[in-house]
Amino acid sequence: MRTRIAKQTPIRGVSAGSRHLQGQIMTGIAVFDLDGTLVDTAPDLAASLNHCLAAACMAPMPLDVVRPHAGHGAKVMLREAYRRDGRDIDEAEMRDQVTRFIAYYQDHIADQSRLFPGVLDSMNRLEAAGMRLAVCTNKYERLAGLLLNALAVADRFAAICGADTFARRKPDPLHLNETIALAGGRSDLSVMVGDTVTDIDTAVAAGVPSVLVDFGYAPDAAARARASVIIEDYASLDISLVERLVADAGKVTRTKP
Numbered sequence: 001m002r003t004r005i006a007k008q009t010p011i012r013g014v015s016a017g018s019r020h021l022q023g024q025i026m027t028g029i030a031v032f033d034l035d036g037t038l039v040d041t042a043p044d045l046a047a048s049l050n051h052c053l054a055a056a057c058m059a060p061m062p063l064d065v066v067r068p069h070a071g072h073g074a075k076v077m078l079r080e081a082y083r084r085d086g087r088d089i090d091e092a093e094m095r096d097q098v099t100r101f102i103a104y105y106q107d108h109i110a111d112q113s114r115l116f117p118g119v120l121d122s123m124n125r126l127e128a129a130g131m132r133l134a135v136c137t138n139k140y141e142r143l144a145g146l147l148l149n150a151l152a153v154a155d156r157f158a159a160i161c162g163a164d165t166f167a168r169r170k171p172d173p174l175h176l177n178e179t180i181a182l183a184g185g186r187s188d189l190s191v192m193v194g195d196t197v198t199d200i201d202t203a204v205a206a207g208v209p210s211v212l213v214d215f216g217y218a219p220d221a222a223a224r225a226r227a228s229v230i231i232e233d234y235a236s237l238d239i240s241l242v243e244r245l246v247a248d249a250g251k252v253t254r255t256k257p
């Protein structure tokens with residue numbers, strides 16, 4: 001079901017504060033991935049993983065070992081933990097462990113999770129320039145809403161779309177395009193901000209420029225090679241960067257036969 005958790009911000013009309021892009025009013029959306037991009041969720045994800053490992057009489061995994069896997073969901077983290085311990089995990093045990101993981105995680109969703117430094121200022125700057133904000137995450141929509149509510153930022157987003165919001169999820173471009181549409185924006189004026197190759201491949205497939213955050217969980221070589229731009233901190237993410245990326249993407253489209 002397509003639910004909108006955050007309240008819809010009104011469409012911005014022409015006003016003194018509106019920004020224009022090549023003569024058009026910006027109705028672009030700055031779409032953020034969640035884990036490893038907007039919020040550093042790794043400590044609470046690691047605690048949830050370790051809760052599961054304790055139930056299986058396994059030693060906890062340190063945060064720095066969990067961190068590179070934190071953006072790929074509970075199953076990947078569990079499979080990696082079992083592999084490191086030289087143990088197999090069958091389907092039934094995986095099902096039980098994922099259920100245990102999610103039950104623990106939702107009760108501890110923002111114990112230690114925090115917005116990345118500078119992202120709030122960046123969101124403020126982009127909004128002041130006429131953009132809207134949205135979230136496109138492979139977390140379940142319900143957990144994404146819980147987390148963003150706990151951090152008191154859910155109502156900043158025109159749409160919060162999770163792995164189960166649409167028929168398909170990232171890296172399928174439908175997830176990003178539908179997020180942009182639900183937020184009331186246009187794909188050709190929007191950008192995707194993410195920390196993994198999944199986010200970058202989604203953006204490429206949707207024809208949307210991408211911003212790779214260098215400080216996320218898994219900015220691997222493929223992500224670096226395919227991102228439109230890589231930023232080291234949120235101080236670099238402002239309307240002039242978005243305008244440049246959108247204009248460059250437009251040029252590429254126009255030169256195609």
Ligand SMILES: O=C(O)COP(=O)(O)O
Pocket residue numbers: 033034035036070071072073074136137138139140
């Ligand atoms: O939970 C996941 O699988 C990853 O979440 P993300 O898409 O917000 O990085």
Ligand SMILES: [Mg+2]
Pocket residue numbers: 033034035036037071194195196216
């Ligand atoms: Mg991520």
